[in-house]
Amino acid sequence: MFTKRLYIALLVSLCSSFAWSQSDQAFVYWQKSVGAQGEDVLNDMVKDDENNFYVVGSTQTAGSQSMDILVSKYSNGGRELWTRTIGESGDDRGVAVEFQNNTLYVLASSTSKTGIFSANVGREDLYLIQMNPSGTITSNTHFGGNKADLPTDLAIAANGDVLISLHSTSTEGDFDLNKGQSDMWVMRTTAHGDLLWKYNYGGSDEDFTTKIAELPTGEIVFSGHSSSFDGDMMLNYGDFDLSLFKLNANGAILWEQNYGGLQAEISVDLLIDESEHIFLTGNTQSLSFDISKNAGFSDAWVLEIDPANGSILWEETHGSEYSDYASALSLNEAGELFLVGTTNAPVFYGEVSAGNKDTWLARIDSPESIEHLTLFGGEGYESISKFSLEADGSMIVVGSSNSQENLFSDNNGMSDGWLFRFDTKAFNNHSEDAVSAHPNPSTGIVYLNHLSTKDEVVVIDLSGNIVIEAFVPTAFSQVLDLTHVSPGVYLVQIQRAEGSELIRLVKN
Known part of the structure; x- marks a missing residue:
């Protein structure tokens, strides 16, 4: 389980003011x-x-x-x-x-x-x-x-x-x-x-x-x-x-x-x-x-x-x-x-x-x-x-x-x-979809989808360095701003109660 942080090292734009249906997300x-x-x-x-x-x-x-x-x-x-x-x-x-x-x-x-x-x-x-x-x-x-x-x-x-x-x-x-x-x-x-x-x-x-x-x-x-x-x-x-x-x-x-x-x-x-x-x-x-x-x-x-x-x-x-x-x-x-x-x-x-x-x-x-x-x-x-x-x-x-x-x-x-x-x-009628990232590869802005407000998310590079500190999503879709991150391959790790997921993300 990630340690919860009270700060974010790199800007992560959260979609908390963007309204979606709770039942049909x-x-x-x-x-x-x-x-x-x-x-x-x-x-x-x-x-x-x-x-x-x-x-x-x-x-x-x-x-x-x-x-x-x-x-x-x-x-x-x-x-x-x-x-x-x-x-x-x-x-x-x-x-x-x-x-x-x-x-x-x-x-x-x-x-x-x-x-x-x-x-x-x-x-x-x-x-x-x-x-x-x-x-x-x-x-x-x-x-x-x-x-x-x-x-x-x-x-x-x-x-x-x-x-x-x-x-x-x-x-x-x-x-x-x-x-x-x-x-x-x-x-x-x-x-x-x-x-x-x-x-x-x-x-x-x-x-x-x-x-x-x-x-x-x-x-x-x-x-x-x-x-x-x-x-x-x-x-x-x-x-x-x-x-x-x-x-x-x-x-x-x-x-x-x-x-x-x-x-x-x-x-x-x-x-x-x-x-x-x-x-x-x-x-x-x-x-x-x-x-x-x-x-x-x-x-x-x-x-x-x-x-x-x-x-x-x-x-x-x-x-x-x-x-x-x-x-x-x-x-x-x-x-x-x-x-x-x-x-x-x-x-x-x-x-x-x-x-x-x-x-x-x-x-x-x-x-x-x-x-x-x-x-x-x-x-x-x-x-x-x-x-x-x-x-x-x-x-x-x-x-x-x-x-x-x-x-x-x-x-x-x-x-x-x-x-x-x-x-x-x-x-469709999918109940538990895997987290997805669009677009991927990306030039900066990435949308993480199918998140839960109980998840914890962190972005790391291939050397294991934290690029974006752990945060808890506040909405089903979140905006991830990688504009100021160097081009390369990154991993988005999503920690859930039932286990973790990894997404390979390419920044051009």
Whole structure:
């Protein structure tokens, strides 16, 4: 048994303020704080055929009053391969990204008067940027009206065409029709960005898009929220309702449905599985009409929709008596549906929050059944824009965080883009896993996982010298800082009541 010490010779960053579920614990593979000294956020990600992944968002350098588009490529192990920033004098933001036929498609918006590549037409225009896997811009296409045209999502059709959703207040230029205060628009271009068609949808009030996707049949669905009660909108229950359109391949409406209650519902994400099931998520403040339950001010709301006519097959809320919001949906390879969101509740499904706004993960096991899995975050706020469930049971997330302690100690500014890969026991039923270290080899930061608060840990070199004094873990995952340790091979010894474990650790 190691002698317990009251001091630590070399800095060991402990994750005591990073909250995890006690029953469904998680461990960290790696995490990145992405950005400059200002406000930074990651909005979307996509993987390529070689398991590298690309993230897009916006970044703000120190002293700047405007944002630039941020595009980065990472290896599957979290190593940054390249980063590109694109922007002019105004706010330029990366909104969405797709990868197809060795081409990266980036959807972006710009308020720069000079535009990113050409002069803006109105207050805010949209750009479709194409890049090769090395980050070189190969082409760009620019669309705009006389006012604000805000892109929200893109999808690549089976034939290689590009589908874009946006909303616009323009009445001239590329978006010269408007049925109300703000209209939904869908555009279809060739793979090279040449316009095939564009149509607006909506009523006399405010109509906004969020996501777009292609069904296996070639038909198109897009989601949003609307306060209109006329025009293309079948009805309105009150305030904003979730809205879902199904179009044919040429943009003609096949059906439209609104979902909601007397209060506001805001659309967040749309997902279609291989069997053509449509899943919709958003946030609701209602307890009426389509919403059967509401625990507090705002709840996350998930619906499965019949693709034939848009009717609700089932719906379920997830939340507390505080404000809880859905962020994104994803499927794993087994076809299980997962939902992430945020909460400002001090205790969420029995778990104590670490900060002002934490992120939660839930699994939808069956219709009308959402199982809460885990809560995680730092002392500030965290939000997730997109997440991917990997074949090994791990989860890669992108979003933003302004936390600056422990796991988030490398935060660069006011808020950073957050890129994070972790695994959770909720994806399997292993009870006593061996302690693991990631990454290994490492250039400095190592995550020890599957620890117990009854363990004692020490790091020694191959000569038997203690490099990090013995310490008792305070969390399931601990951050080990070997930045100031010389390159070489080290041993991490974990002493447990039932015996000891050794991990061979390589510092590059």
